[in-house]
Amino acid sequence: MLKLEHIDKQYAEHHALKDINVTFNPHETTVIVGPSGSGKSTLLRSLNLLEHPDSGLYTIDDRTIDLSQPVTTDTLLWVRRKTGMVFQQPRMFDHLTILGNIIEAPVHVLKQKKADATKKAHELLQAVDLDNTADRYPYQLSGGQTQRVAIARALAMEPDYLLLDEPTSALDPELEAQVLRVLNGLAKEDQSMIIVTHNMEFAREAADRMLFLEDGEIVFDGTPAEFFSEPTDRIKHFLNAFKFEN
Amino acid sequence: MFEFIATYAPQLIVAGIKYTVPLALISFVFAVIIAALVAVLRSYVPHATGIKSIGWRILKFILWFYVWLFRSTPMLVQLFVVFYGLPKLGISWLSPSGWAAAVWVLSLNTAAYASEAIRAAITSIPDTQREAGAALGMTDAQIFIRIILPQAARISIPTLANSFISLVKDTSLASVVTIVEMFYLSQQLAATNFEPLQMYLLVAAIYAIFVSILSIPQHYIQRWADRFVKVQG
Ligand SMILES: Nc1ncnc2c1ncn2[C@@H]1O[C@H](COP(=O)(O)OP(=O)(O)OP(=O)(O)O)[C@@H](O)[C@H]1O
Numbered sequence A: 001m002l003k004l005e006h007i008d009k010q011y012a013e014h015h016a017l018k019d020i021n022v023t024f025n026p027h028e029t030t031v032i033v034g035p036s037g038s039g040k041s042t043l044l045r046s047l048n049l050l051e052h053p054d055s056g057l058y059t060i061d062d063r064t065i066d067l068s069q070p071v072t073t074d075t076l077l078w079v080r081r082k083t084g085m086v087f088q089q090p091r092m093f094d095h096l097t098i099l100g101n102i103i104e105a106p107v108h109v110l111k112q113k114k115a116d117a118t119k120k121a122h123e124l125l126q127a128v129d130l131d132n133t134a135d136r137y138p139y140q141l142s143g144g145q146t147q148r149v150a151i152a153r154a155l156a157m158e159p160d161y162l163l164l165d166e167p168t169s170a171l172d173p174e175l176e177a178q179v180l181r182v183l184n185g186l187a188k189e190d191q192s193m194i195i196v197t198h199n200m201e202f203a204r205e206a207a208d209r210m211l212f213l214e215d216g217e218i219v220f221d222g223t224p225a226e227f228f229s230e231p232t233d234r235i236k237h238f239l240n241a242f243k244f245e246n
Numbered sequence B: 001m002f003e004f005i006a007t008y009a010p011q012l013i014v015a016g017i018k019y020t021v022p023l024a025l026i027s028f029v030f031a032v033i034i035a036a037l038v039a040v041l042r043s044y045v046p047h048a049t050g051i052k053s054i055g056w057r058i059l060k061f062i063l064w065f066y067v068w069l070f071r072s073t074p075m076l077v078q079l080f081v082v083f084y085g086l087p088k089l090g091i092s093w094l095s096p097s098g099w100a101a102a103v104w105v106l107s108l109n110t111a112a113y114a115s116e117a118i119r120a121a122i123t124s125i126p127d128t129q130r131e132a133g134a135a136l137g138m139t140d141a142q143i144f145i146r147i148i149l150p151q152a153a154r155i156s157i158p159t160l161a162n163s164f165i166s167l168v169k170d171t172s173l174a175s176v177v178t179i180v181e182m183f184y185l186s187q188q189l190a191a192t193n194f195e196p197l198q199m200y201l202l203v204a205a206i207y208a209i210f211v212s213i214l215s216i217p218q219h220y221i222q223r224w225a226d227r228f229v230k231v232q233g
């Protein structure tokens, strides 16, 4: 379980998160939507402490971190092992092969044996349909392929929660579909996921729960059915922005 | 003409092999090690903890001062200070011989420039790479050593190769600390045969040949380092 209580984040000019209270349950897929600048990335990045909120409590399982205090390196690394992150751009380690990218952290962070990590990496690559690319370098793969590798790389650390920040918005529709199929598969396998996306169809299909963020606040928290069939005026307006007919 | 070359080239080449080449190679090895250390210490910023201790700051200042000092004074002057000046202060262990003085100055001088090149390469690696490593639970040191440095090393190669070429030519300055390297020898020969033009053109040509031969490995090192990037063109 991930639980945020009274989370606040103030940038110099902008109050990015305002008193956020939310709990993410295991084995659920939560989709976060909201207009640009509403704080979606800040929220997601706060969950694995790439961003440090100014105040609030962050509870993972039975351990509570007071974010108004500096966190120790141990705590930081512990949080990062609980939460895997996939960014909008794949952020491959360019100097390592695809296999090297995937086993890097399992071998050097989790201290797994290289042979074990390699075996696991091949299984993960098979799952994202890319096992034939293991020995290639990132520049030799397409954007959709590298993004699937990035998902495999995050999963190799066996995080309790997989966080994805607009994982498909840099991709062509066809490549996007490949990535979303992988994510939908993970959702079906009950991998706990928190995904920021603009793809409403995916949200409808894969989400167990939807959050709508606006101006640093959670203004909707409910099921996709509620979100799409009984939208508030504000959500209706947001959803209309995705339609191009007048 | 041919006779002139046949008479003098062999001696010059022997001097080159005995002095110029080892002086350049030894100094370059030291220079790269020093440059890498200086660059790493000057650019390492631990994000998780943020070392802000006074000792750290003093170290950074000393490194800055070293780079500044060696880049803003002529190498010739540095050689004189180390070889003739420091022993007067009783610091003769630093330069017990012309060789030691030359290696010290050539490597420290080259390292001062090279460290700036390596530092620029480290800085050029986007912060997204650090974040990607951090998100995987890697420590700052792991990210630096395993993710940033290998990519920065590739970027540094062309500049380091340039430093090496300069270094080969700069060995000619070692003549002022009593090393009879190629250029010094050519001066002595020109003083006896009264053919300065031919003599100095010949030694120039031999320098060019040495530099060209010594530059060959760069091509292969670069090709190996470029294995993970799209080859342009
Ligand atoms: N490092 C930063 N420094 C200052 N302001 C920031 C920083 N990061 C984000 N912000 C501001 O905080 C607000 C929320 O940013 P955030 O990136 O979380 O939005 P978002 O919902 O992810 O938007 P998008 O859909 O465009 O990705 C924005 O107004 C942004 O300008």
Ligand SMILES: [Mg+2]
Residues within 6 Å of the ligand: A040, A041, A042, A165
């Ligand atoms: Mg964002």
